[in-house]
Amino acid sequence: MQRPPTRSRTAAENDKTEVRRTVLPGGLRVVTERVPHVRSASVGVWVGVGSRDEGRSVAGAAHFLEHLLFKSTPTRSAVDIARAVDAVGGELNAFTAKEHTCYYAHVLDTDLELGLDLVADVVLRGRCAIEDVEVERDVVLEEIAMRDDDPEDTLGDEFLSAMFGEHPVGRPVIGSIDSVSTMSRGQLQSFHQRRYTPERMVVAVAGNVDHDEVVALTRAHFGPRLAAGRDPVAPRGGRGRIPGKPGLRMIHRDSEQSHLLLGVRTPGRHWEHRWALAVLNTALGGGLSSRLFQQIRESRGLAYSVYSTVDSFADGGALSVYAGCLPERFAEVAALTTEVLAEVADNGITAEECRIAQGSLRGALVLGLEDSASRMNRIGRNELNYGEPRALSESLAQIEAVTLEQVNAVAAKLLSRPYGAAVLGPHRGRRSLPKPLRDIG
The missing domain is CATH 3.30.830.10 (Metalloenzyme, LuxS/M16 peptidase-like)
Incomplete structure (x- = not known):
């Protein structure tokens, strides 16, 4: 028997989603979207820093740092971090782009506090230990080799270089063998301390969550970083014509x-x-x-x-x-x-x-x-x-x-x-x- 057409449950319940925004002292922004029909929570800490913010001598620093911060914090080793997220069946990861970096966790809604704790711990307190730098340097070099083995990935980087030349968006996010091989722990730590500031950050959370609870958890985990007197960094606007012409x-x-x-x-x-x-x-x-x-x-x-x-x-x-x-x-x-x-x-x-x-x-x-x-x-x-x-x-x-x-x-x-x-x-x-x-x- 043919069933009469009905509006799907997902479409109907999507109308009930709610997006809210709060700006905390120090310029940290918290945005949430409440989706009551799911049992998950996705937590992201977005940092308005990417490969275009690097000097040529540290090309690939944003991506290298993204890897490195997962290695250890003052209270957790890399194994501790992995076990914590595996124990709740969640996912913890990150990605780097030309203009931003995002660290995220995907967990059950009942594990929201753990997800936010893990992401904040990595982003704010990753240690950049010298022994971790050397281990992760080899991992990033392997990733460059993987990129070189993939025709479409290699082509994509070369295309943006052809389009934008020496402009920062023309450089590969991943850096080069030379820059990654010579980058020091001091350079990476300085990049972290100078760039990862609350006014450049957004805490975004979606799922079966309550905005006020997310704000309270964010206050607790960001703590001393929320110094008054800083405004959010304005979104990057146009900076005029990119010089040169495509090649x-x-x-x-x-x-x-x-x-x-x-x-x-x-x-x-x-x-x-x-x-x-x-x-x-x-x-x-x-x-x-x-x-x-x-x-x-x-x-x-x-x-x-x-x-x-x-x-x-x-x-x-x-x-x-x-x-x-x-x-x-x-x-x-x-x-x-x-x-x-x-x-x-x-x-x-x-x-x-x-x-x-x-x-x-x-x-x-x-x-x-x-x-x-x-x-x-x-x-x-x-x-x-x-x-x-x-x-x-x-x-x-x-x-x-x-x-x-x-x-x-x-x-x-x-x-x-x-x-x-x-x-x-x-x-x-x-x-x-x-x-x-x-x-x-």
């Missing part, structure tokens, strides 16, 4: 595939037309019906993987297309990719493509918030980047408000800009590349 980076590998990342510079994340850019990106290469996927994979079978993406920073970004294919098909893939971009620059996307892209964005945004960890990521990132947690309904309304004319104006403005690109595969020198790539830079 071409080539990595020779005797690989079975050729890999391409090709793109153009975009304004930063505060751009007024960022949602129109998101719709354009989705229509170009964000799904199975996207123009690039249909023309390169479905119609011609030239590549298995082809997609587009947007990287957004405070003062700039990039719209890029990735494709991986057999070397003998590389010239055709590169030519077709640039043809599609030129066609969209000249004539825009269709009303149907715009409608589908908006629906895809809305659905992906809502479906991506089905768990407390995703919600914690969203409110923490928004507070750090925009100075407010932002309601889901506001983001959905902004997607809905995008017009076809706005998307096509963005396409005409951005896709006519000079390309930057990174190529990885069995290619030697510019002469071995198809003309659209030879002409870059």
